[in-house]
Amino acid sequence: MTAYDVESGDNVHPGNPVTVDRYTPGARVNHWITAISLVLLALSGLALFTPALFFLTGLFGGGQWTRTIHPWIGVVLFFSFAGMFLRFWKANLWKSEDGTWMARLRDVLTGHEEKLPEVGKYNAGQKVVFWAMSILIIILITSGFVIWDQYFAQYSTIDQKRVAILIHALAAVAIICVWIVHVYAAIWVRGTIGAMTRGQVTGGWAWRHHRKWLRELVGGKSH
């Protein structure tokens, strides 16, 4: 069986502690461009979403600048995320253990990982975040073009723009919620953030959270 979720660049280094390469420099740069774009989009978008947060336009040089720059950041995010998608989609395909993992979400949240099936590079929660982000970004860029009036006003009717702006707002709320889950999980599960900063996690982290992936890495090395 091919190790479906070992990605190129993943590697294990024996030592004390054991260290595991999880993300290449390319993947990390790709991730942080996407992350910064998403945060800027959320801030500029929320500024126009509710008057209570209009003050956030100050971060972008005022309302006119916020309105101008928001869609361009969206384009950056789209291409940046597309790069991540190409890197990560394969390891995020749904596997049989993912259903079991999801069914035991209570154990996940209470930290009883010994009751969970061994999972590969990504657990079911991470996969849900990945696919939710992918789908929501497609919805956001599509609806975003419909309401990008500076360049595309003439390509849709006002009725279509009304629907698009409602969809855009709903999808934006959804993606911010998904983002909160993503960031919270990275903070709650200690030792995770290093994967996206230094590119490495410890062997113990991989053993505890992604044992199947660690086994595949070790197994792949031995032959």
Next chain:
Amino acid sequence: MAFNFELPNPNTKDPKTNLGEADLVRRSASSVPAPARQLTPVAKLIDVSKCIGCKACQSACLEWNDMREPVGINRGVYDNPEDLTPNMFTLMRFTEWVNPETKNLEWLIRKDGCMHCADPGCLKACPAPGAIVQYSNGIVDFVHENCIGCGYCVKGCPFNIPRISQADHKAYKCTLCSDRVAVGQGPACAKACPTHAIVFGTKDEMKKHAEGRIKDLKSRGYQNAGLYDPPGVGGTHVMYVLHHADKPEIYANLAKDPRISPIVELWKGMTKYAGLAAMGAFAVIGLVHHVVTGANRVSPEDEENAKKLTGGRA
């Protein structure tokens, strides 16, 4: 005999502005204190049956607002320019309509422009504090220094009126000549109209004047003559006398029952509150979860197991 609603000539000596911030009843994306006084609601009445299509109103509008519309292209119809633009706040829309009952060709000319809704969709949709305001006399005005050019007003408007300038990326529309009304004048278009098809006064006066006009039209065989003051938007401060008030759509697609789109209401209403609540809930749940369960830490046993798996070398 002097016409009742002949507008006065301007007072050039010491004109006093009688319309200001204190008269605001609504301000986009913000709130205003209740005004100390209530101005008399005003209205512009456009009697479509008296319009001769001379476009003096358009010229007067451009002149007063110091706008210029580039020379356009003749597209085979009288409408000029083809549509409302960021410069052209009002537009004569010409329709050739064959009355199915009389078989007569009727040339319908409707002066299009902002209707100054009592319940303004543009103002509701606007995200920029103070970019759209409504005065207690009913005038809905755009305040350009606060406008961010997002085009939300275009989506909010039930009449397809605001236009975004590609030059300064700000929204433009008829102001009902708020600057002229502020000093006791009437709108430039009404002043210029040679047939008194456009008249201006208090909303009550205008409704009364319309009644007389409708009575006259009915006596001439226009059974369905009536006033266009659509209740779906709370009534408007620009009203029409239509000879076929039962069919407003024949006047270049004048909305039959205009109201703020339910999609816009949903977007600016429920979505906003539910959205903020959802985002807040996710953040709070995360915080509570962390407090209750504590951090998910890798144990020394996990590290030992990893060492064993990699061959026990350390």
